[in-house]
Amino acid sequence: MATAAPTQFPQTTSNVQPSKVTSVKTLTESADLKTIPSNYAYTPTDPNEADVLEEEVSIPIIDFSLLTSAIPEQRFKAIQDLDKACQDWGFFMVVNHGVPESLLKGIINASTEFFNLPEEEKKEFAGKNISDPIRCGSTLSTSNGKKFLWRDFVKLVVQPDQFQAPHKPLGFSEVALEYCNSGRRIVRELLKAISESLGLDNDYVAKTLNLDSSVQVFSANLYPPCPQPELAVGLPPHSDHGLFTLLIQNDVPGLQVKHNGKWVTINPFPNSFLVNAADQLEIFSNGKYKSIIHRAILNNKATRVSIAMINGPSFETSVAPASKLVDSENHPAAYRPMNYKEYVEQQPLQWKSLLDQVRIEV
Numbered sequence: 001m002a003t004a005a006p007t008q009f010p011q012t013t014s015n016v017q018p019s020k021v022t023s024v025k026t027l028t029e030s031a032d033l034k035t036i037p038s039n040y041a042y043t044p045t046d047p048n049e050a051d052v053l054e055e056e057v058s059i060p061i062i063d064f065s066l067l068t069s070a071i072p073e074q075r076f077k078a079i080q081d082l083d084k085a086c087q088d089w090g091f092f093m094v095v096n097h098g099v100p101e102s103l104l105k106g107i108i109n110a111s112t113e114f115f116n117l118p119e120e121e122k123k124e125f126a127g128k129n130i131s132d133p134i135r136c137g138s139t140l141s142t143s144n145g146k147k148f149l150w151r152d153f154v155k156l157v158v159q160p161d162q163f164q165a166p167h168k169p170l171g172f173s174e175v176a177l178e179y180c181n182s183g184r185r186i187v188r189e190l191l192k193a194i195s196e197s198l199g200l201d202n203d204y205v206a207k208t209l210n211l212d213s214s215v216q217v218f219s220a221n222l223y224p225p226c227p228q229p230e231l232a233v234g235l236p237p238h239s240d241h242g243l244f245t246l247l248i249q250n251d252v253p254g255l256q257v258k259h260n261g262k263w264v265t266i267n268p269f270p271n272s273f274l275v276n277a278a279d280q281l282e283i284f285s286n287g288k289y290k291s292i293i294h295r296a297i298l299n300n301k302a303t304r305v306s307i308a309m310i311n312g313p314s315f316e317t318s319v320a321p322a323s324k325l326v327d328s329e330n331h332p333a334a335y336r337p338m339n340y341k342e343y344v345e346q347q348p349l350q351w352k353s354l355l356d357q358v359r360i361e362v
């Protein structure tokens with residue numbers, strides 16, 4: 001299967017009018033597309049976007065059962081592994097997490113069924129404002145010269161006690177709730193371990209960042225096959241705004257993460273969560289852990305489905321480097337505090353990292 005890193009492109013020639021279609025899926029199904037409409041052409045912003053590492057690399061693996069082990073030595077070793085993974089990669093795979101494989105497959109299937117609903121039925125869930133708890137559609141990306149991304153999404157902003165999801169297709173809402181609850185449990189454990197790896201009490205992150213009312217954003221992504229995969233993009237390079245993002249995908253590759261200046265393709269690995277450190281963790285750890293830049297590229301054969309779950313603090317929290325990690329002489333704060341809600345509101349269509357705005361230059 002051809003997967004392609006975006007490069008600089010010639011003009012595209014398709015005469016399909018994207019303004020008349022509501023989703024990429026419809027676009028690909030409504031015409032025998034040989035070329036992409038020009039409104040989907042992607043112009044890379046990063047000079048080394050074509051710099052893809054050809055060799056297979058192994059990414060760090062965190063054994064969740066050891067992280068939650070009652071045997072102190074096992075837990076200690078797993079926390080060290082997590083610390084190293086967050087410093088070296090900002091990205092790792094979680095295995096032995098205890099979430100049934102049937103639930104992971106179930107949420108991928110239910111999301112695919114959602115995308116398969118007739119466009120008329122999905123309109124009900126389109127949302128009017130960026131802050132609506134349920135939204136679906138495709139994205140006009142401002143960071144890409146007002147071009148569309150080759151991706152359809154359905155996004156649920158899941159706050160505590162406020163779970164809302166589309167009532168179609170049958171069973172979607174139930175499986176999404178169960179999936180979100182499982183994800184929340186995993187992230188809570190990871191953040192306990194992160195508290196310890198930062199040398200803090202194990203409930204320090206939970207208390208300081210008000211995790212009892214933590215924000216979760218469930219985002220299912222559909223990337224239909226693209227006739228010119230090198231000319232469009234699923235998601236341009238970006239970092240996520242929360243603390244940790246959990247990602248699962250179907251068996252079609254497309255996720256790439258930036259590691260040591262090169263793009264590395266992460267192949268799907270069954271029954272595991274891919275986890276990346278995100279902006280609020282970089283800020284809170286005062287830069288010890290880096291929020292990883294990643295992107296979704298396309299192929300011309302198979303539909304890719306991924307589910308990203310962004311897990312942040314509560315919206316009301318002002319996130320700053322943990323005070324116990326900062327001293328004005330040796331470890332000055334490297335980031336300005338910012339309210340998490342404000343941070344999220346400033347990010348929406350940029351597909352860029354806001355970190356540069358809060359970073360304090362020394």
Ligand SMILES: O=C(O)CCC(=O)C(=O)O
Binds near residue numbers: 221235255
């Ligand atoms: O589809 C993917 O692999 C990446 C998704 C992602 O980065 C996101 O939704 O923020």
Ligand SMILES: [Fe+2]
Binds near residue numbers: 245
């Ligand atoms: Fe992301």
